[in-house]
Amino acid sequence: MRFASYFVLYGKLQTLPEERQQSLLHYLGEEHIEQLRSNHTKDVAFSPASFSLSSLLRDVHYSWFVSFLQQQDAPHLFFPLFRERTGKKLAKALDIPWTLPKLSPCFSRYLVQILEESLFHERATLPMEYMQKMPLFPLLTKTKKELVALIHHLSLFDIAIEMRQLVEQRRLQELSDSLGEGDQAIIAEISKALPPPLFPRTAYRDFPSFQQEMHKRGIVRLGIALLQTNKDFLWHITRRLDEGRGTLLLQTYEKKALAKHTQDMVSSVLGILQGHL
Numbered sequence: 001m002r003f004a005s006y007f008v009l010y011g012k013l014q015t016l017p018e019e020r021q022q023s024l025l026h027y028l029g030e031e032h033i034e035q036l037r038s039n040h041t042k043d044v045a046f047s048p049a050s051f052s053l054s055s056l057l058r059d060v061h062y063s064w065f066v067s068f069l070q071q072q073d074a075p076h077l078f079f080p081l082f083r084e085r086t087g088k089k090l091a092k093a094l095d096i097p098w099t100l101p102k103l104s105p106c107f108s109r110y111l112v113q114i115l116e117e118s119l120f121h122e123r124a125t126l127p128m129e130y131m132q133k134m135p136l137f138p139l140l141t142k143t144k145k146e147l148v149a150l151i152h153h154l155s156l157f158d159i160a161i162e163m164r165q166l167v168e169q170r171r172l173q174e175l176s177d178s179l180g181e182g183d184q185a186i187i188a189e190i191s192k193a194l195p196p197p198l199f200p201r202t203a204y205r206d207f208p209s210f211q212q213e214m215h216k217r218g219i220v221r222l223g224i225a226l227l228q229t230n231k232d233f234l235w236h237i238t239r240r241l242d243e244g245r246g247t248l249l250l251q252t253y254e255k256k257a258l259a260k261h262t263q264d265m266v267s268s269v270l271g272i273l274q275g276h277l
Helices: 003-013 018-025 030-037 053-056 063-070 076-081 084-096 103-120 138-143 143-166 168-178 181-193 207-228 233-242 243-253 256-275
Strands: none
Touching: 053 076, 053 103, 063 076, 063 084, 063 243, 076 084, 076 103, 138 233, 138 256, 143 168, 143 181, 143 207, 143 233, 143 256, 168 207, 207 233, 207 243, 207 256, 233 243
16 A cells, blocks of 8 residues: 555544544554554645645646647647646647637546546655655755756756866866856865766866756756655656656656665755755
8 A cells, every 4th residue: 555545544534433443444454554553644634635636736847738738639628727827838838829718517527537647647646745754855845946956056066076077278267167156166165075976977068068968967966866755756846847857857766776876965955955045
């Protein structure tokens, strides 16, 4: 039984008289009963509305819906399911007018079912408010902008490492001049206790392509830290980011061989959260 199932079962049991609860618990094994007793969410009010599609969609980046809607004959029919801001961004991405067609309750439920089956076959079971507390829990409170800033900060570790390995003075100066004063200060601090390289050395050609590669490495670093979490937690973080960044996080999460670096990455993320975000 998944953790979410324990939570829902606990919520249901709490609505029953004590005698009825005990009679139902008789059918569970000791392991399941212990999970229910240790449920850390027992003091959180159970709300079925938190598990609804509209609740889960509230922080999902619009880019996750574009490819799905491009395959639909009438994508505008789905617009009423989204918040206005998200719907307008989708309309712009699809290059169609933003409209809000009137849908019958029955047809609306049908569209919700299609959206759930097509986009959320790996949907998070738990809303954020019911997540188990863990060191990286503060990430769930961050906006997309803040998560991107976190990724950028993580990428500075790799920029510092690359700068240490760059021997051509002209390119080193070009790279240094391309960085902002804030980034230079952080890199100087990182360089005092430079961590070992996590990636192969990259060939520096120009700053834009170099910065793009370093940003990808920042995403991978965050993905390694997220190996400490579960798939429900991962779902919320990846969907808050755009599809490109989120997909790279998902790919990194599947590379269990990187787990040996997880604690170091968690420490880096927590340090950035406490000192810069």
